[in-house]
Amino acid sequence: MEFWDIYDSNKQRTGRTMKRNDWCLKDNEYHLTVLGVIARPDGRFLITKRVMTKAWAPGWWEVSGGAAMAGEDSKDAVIREVREETGLDVSSCDGGYLFTYHRENPGQGDNYFVDVYRFILDFEERDLKLQEAETEGYMLATAEEIENFAKQGIFLHYDSIKDAFRF
Helix, strand or coil: CCEEEEECCCCCEEEEEEECCCCCCCCCCEEEEEEEEEECCCCCEEEEEECCCCCCCCCCEECEEEECCCCCCHHHHHHHHHHHHHCCCCCCCEEEEEEEEEECCCCCCCCEEEEEEEEECCCCHHHCCCCCCCEEEEEEECHHHHHHHHHCCCECCHHHHHHHHCC
């Protein structure tokens, strides 16, 4: 069973944990999520398409990410998530942490911080090993193409992370 740390409103661990997806958080309690934007030197970004079996936002485009596990720091979590979802190792890439945003979902028990990273990686498409349970495809997209998906309402988190697609 997977556990997540519970954080306070200052993004400090409280010493308590929660079970994954057990939406029990009170006001001013959060869990930590990470997103890893992967940029190639040619200015394109790796985005993946969510499988249609996902309960939330099936078929939408996104960047790699997920929840940090209990005891895991943000950078380790994003490196793990990118590796699991794409097969790429960003542990020694240029780039890194950009910013944090947070979401409040009053009454739903699901408040969270999101640490956003951008890594610069010159990779070949043959290097990708997509996690089939999570993704049904990928695209090497320009910032404009990503913005167009957002305008169509099919790109996750765009309004919160759009600065990660600017250099």
